[in-house]
Amino acid sequence: MRLLLVEDDEILSDGISKALRQAGYTVDQIMSGADADLALASNIFDLLILDLGLPKLDGLEVLRRLRARKQTLPVLILTARDRLEDRVMGLDFGADDYLTKPFDLPELEARIRAMIRRQMAAGEVEVSYGALKLDTVGRRVTGNDELIDLSARELALLEVLMLRANNVVNKEQLIEHMYGFGEEVSHNAIEVNIHRLRKKIEPYGVSVKAIRGLGYLLSESVEHD
Ligand code: CA
Numbered sequence: 001m002r003l004l005l006v007e008d009d010e011i012l013s014d015g016i017s018k019a020l021r022q023a024g025y026t027v028d029q030i031m032s033g034a035d036a037d038l039a040l041a042s043n044i045f046d047l048l049i050l051d052l053g054l055p056k057l058d059g060l061e062v063l064r065r066l067r068a069r070k071q072t073l074p075v076l077i078l079t080a081r082d083r084l085e086d087r088v089m090g091l092d093f094g095a096d097d098y099l100t101k102p103f104d105l106p107e108l109e110a111r112i113r114a115m116i117r118r119q120m121a122a123g124e125v126e127v128s129y130g131a132l133k134l135d136t137v138g139r140r141v142t143g144n145d146e147l148i149d150l151s152a153r154e155l156a157l158l159e160v161l162m163l164r165a166n167n168v169v170n171k172e173q174l175i176e177h178m179y180g181f182g183e184e185v186s187h188n189a190i191e192v193n194i195h196r197l198r199k200k201i202e203p204y205g206v207s208v209k210a211i212r213g214l215g216y217l218l219s220e221s222v223e224h225d
Pocket residue numbers: 007008009051052053054
């Protein structure tokens with residue numbers, strides 16, 4: 001799950017990002033409305049958290065343009081504006097939910113989970129591959145119903161491979177799913193994460209196969225019972 005957080009208060013933005021990354025989401029932080037408008041046009045996000053009072057372009061205008069492009073990703077508005085007409089306007093402009101500052105991080109996380117759950121068709125919340133099950137909302141993976149302890153990066157890696165099972169996923173796609181903008185990424189780091197992930201999922205009969213020059217895909221190993 002890749003989230004875009006548009007918030008010009010740096011301290012608040014860092015606090016929210018830290019909590020969401022710990023929960024296993026990939027988070028991109030953007031500080032201005034104009035940059036948000038540009039980033040959203042690239043269409044790679046699963047959810048938008050949007051402040052309204054933003055430099056360069058107001059949050060409501062960012063939202064209006066997003067919906068004018070027929071982009072349907074869920075939008076949570078985050079703002080100090082608690083006047084009724086702002087709230088109504090935000091929802092009329094196509095926001096899915098609204099949280100007024102100050103708020104508690106657990107509430108923000110619960111709202112995000114609820115929005116993702118609503119966005120996905122009922123059957124898609126849980127994705128299976130072999131003995132592995134990924135709860136995309138609860139952010140957990142089990143193998144034969146035992147919880148597998150994965151780091152946030154390993155979870156993001158496994159998620160993109162499971163969501164595109166039977167397709168080869170190239171390194172650029174993995175990086176896009178696992179890292180935010182401006183994060184230092186080496187191709188070696190991807191390999192390290194793949195190595196760690198393999199060790200954790202191979203006991204359940206699933207591995208990550210490297211296809212030379214193309215990328216990676218999940219495979220069920222033959223020797224599992
Ligand atoms: Ca603001």
